[in-house]
Amino acid sequence: MGILNVTPDSFSDGGRFVDRERALAHAHQMIADGADIIDVGGESTRPGASPVSVDEEQARVVPLVEALAREGLLVSVDTRKPDVMKAALAAGAGMVNDVRALQAPGAAEAAVAGRAAVCLMHMQGEPRTMQKEPHYADVVTEVRDFLVGRARASEAAGIARERIVIDPGFGFGKTVAHNLALLRGLRVLVETGYPVLAGLSRKSMLGALADRDVNERASASVAAALAAVARGAAIVRVHDVRETVDALKVWQAIETE
Numbered sequence: 001m002g003i004l005n006v007t008p009d010s011f012s013d014g015g016r017f018v019d020r021e022r023a024l025a026h027a028h029q030m031i032a033d034g035a036d037i038i039d040v041g042g043e044s045t046r047p048g049a050s051p052v053s054v055d056e057e058q059a060r061v062v063p064l065v066e067a068l069a070r071e072g073l074l075v076s077v078d079t080r081k082p083d084v085m086k087a088a089l090a091a092g093a094g095m096v097n098d099v100r101a102l103q104a105p106g107a108a109e110a111a112v113a114g115r116a117a118v119c120l121m122h123m124q125g126e127p128r129t130m131q132k133e134p135h136y137a138d139v140v141t142e143v144r145d146f147l148v149g150r151a152r153a154s155e156a157a158g159i160a161r162e163r164i165v166i167d168p169g170f171g172f173g174k175t176v177a178h179n180l181a182l183l184r185g186l187r188v189l190v191e192t193g194y195p196v197l198a199g200l201s202r203k204s205m206l207g208a209l210a211d212r213d214v215n216e217r218a219s220a221s222v223a224a225a226l227a228a229v230a231r232g233a234a235i236v237r238v239h240d241v242r243e244t245v246d247a248l249k250v251w252q253a254i255e256t257e
């Protein structure tokens, strides 16, 4: 899954892709580099990011979703807002990627009506404050139980089991130690039977571990993506598609006899 940010304040693309043509070109490059899904997001969830109105978010994402879906690409929409989900699904998106795991009123209904696949992500707290003092007794078990609960609720709402992906939400209300525990214990999520998505690309835990600024985290991100796939992740959400795909090709050739 290649990340396409259309947020002027997104922390790692710095608004470079606000221009639609450039955003489309970037998506095409990610597909050429081996991405299977393009994840279009119009609202930054970074700690302290300013909120975006429904109208503004739709204006950012819908034209891109429409253009990419028209080309037959699988497009995911990274949003917490049911109205944005509806508009993106009507424009041809095939997947809803919701950091709130469809907890907003109307979100599950929007996904059901749009016959979407969904990615249900775990987050402790709210983006503005989530990194203040994250706390867990047992992070792996708590995240798993939350995600299984949300998956069951989604199924009860009418989303087919085979359309549900779960995601531990690296960096969303988690310390570096929590993130490492979740990555080490990713098998516990995989064993639920739901495909697992891992989003570690350029995140601050990698900055802490490798001592790199956000735009110098490609190698650290590739290492993290490989570690996630080695533990059973089905999808990795990444900025550096070419580097990640190269590494996965080598790794898979070695692992496959």
Ligand code: 7PJ
Pocket: 045, 046, 078, 097, 098, 099, 119, 121, 167, 169, 170, 197, 198, 199, 200, 201, 202, 203, 237
């Ligand atoms: C994630 C996401 C993630 C899913 C973001 C960033 C922050 N969606 N959206 N999983 N992260 N499913 O890319 O650093 O980890 S936004």
